[in-house]
Amino acid sequence: MNVGSIIEELQKMETEGMKLFLTSSFQTHSIPLLHIVSRSKVKVPVYCLNTGFLFPETMAFRDKLADKLELDIRTISSSTPKHQQKDANGNFFFTSNPDYCCHLNKVEPTERLLHEYDIWVNGVRADQNLNRRNMKTYQPAKFGTQRFHPILDWSGKDIFDYIKEHDLPKHPLDAQGYQSIGCVPCTRKTDLRDPRAARWFGLSKTECGLHTELTEK
Numbered sequence: 001m002n003v004g005s006i007i008e009e010l011q012k013m014e015t016e017g018m019k020l021f022l023t024s025s026f027q028t029h030s031i032p033l034l035h036i037v038s039r040s041k042v043k044v045p046v047y048c049l050n051t052g053f054l055f056p057e058t059m060a061f062r063d064k065l066a067d068k069l070e071l072d073i074r075t076i077s078s079s080t081p082k083h084q085q086k087d088a089n090g091n092f093f094f095t096s097n098p099d100y101c102c103h104l105n106k107v108e109p110t111e112r113l114l115h116e117y118d119i120w121v122n123g124v125r126a127d128q129n130l131n132r133r134n135m136k137t138y139q140p141a142k143f144g145t146q147r148f149h150p151i152l153d154w155s156g157k158d159i160f161d162y163i164k165e166h167d168l169p170k171h172p173l174d175a176q177g178y179q180s181i182g183c184v185p186c187t188r189k190t191d192l193r194d195p196r197a198a199r200w201f202g203l204s205k206t207e208c209g210l211h212t213e214l215t216e217k
Helices: 003-015 028-040 056-069 098-114 156-165 172-176
Strands: 020-024 046-049 073-076 119-121 138-140 146-148
Touching (some): 003 020, 003 028, 020 028, 028 056, 046 098, 056 073
Parallel strands (some): 119 146
């Protein structure tokens, strides 16, 4: 979708009385959609899934974007305290069961939001992995919520062209070689062409569950 179509669609949803929310990882590739939402003037709260393991640089960048783009950024976290997120050996689940860690800290909090809203605006792109390649611009989610993927057909080049055109900031860890930034324990630098390879390195895991468990086919 082009920018004008995205703004029109957001405005139409609001006019029809839909309650919208957006989740963001606040990485560099997240910025164009945040900027477009801010330009739309539609009231879309932007939720930060604070897992408790995010980079401090990400939290600071989130706050910078909130001020620059005048976004309504809200924080949501797991209902399971961190001291209960450990296995029988006392290790955090991100070491022994990363899927369950993601479920507790990302999927479960977002499920709570799906009970409150009609439309989940999400910045997934088809070129990011096989799972996302099979997604649609409008797709059912759990509990009768609709997912809206307005930049699904954008490429990495589209993202960075947009950032350059509008002189938008980049995540501070980009310059240090981080191509895809999530939680500290599950993110590393990589020289590989696939930015997603930097996440859960060495595992077959490619998704945190937001785009698998919370999507209806």
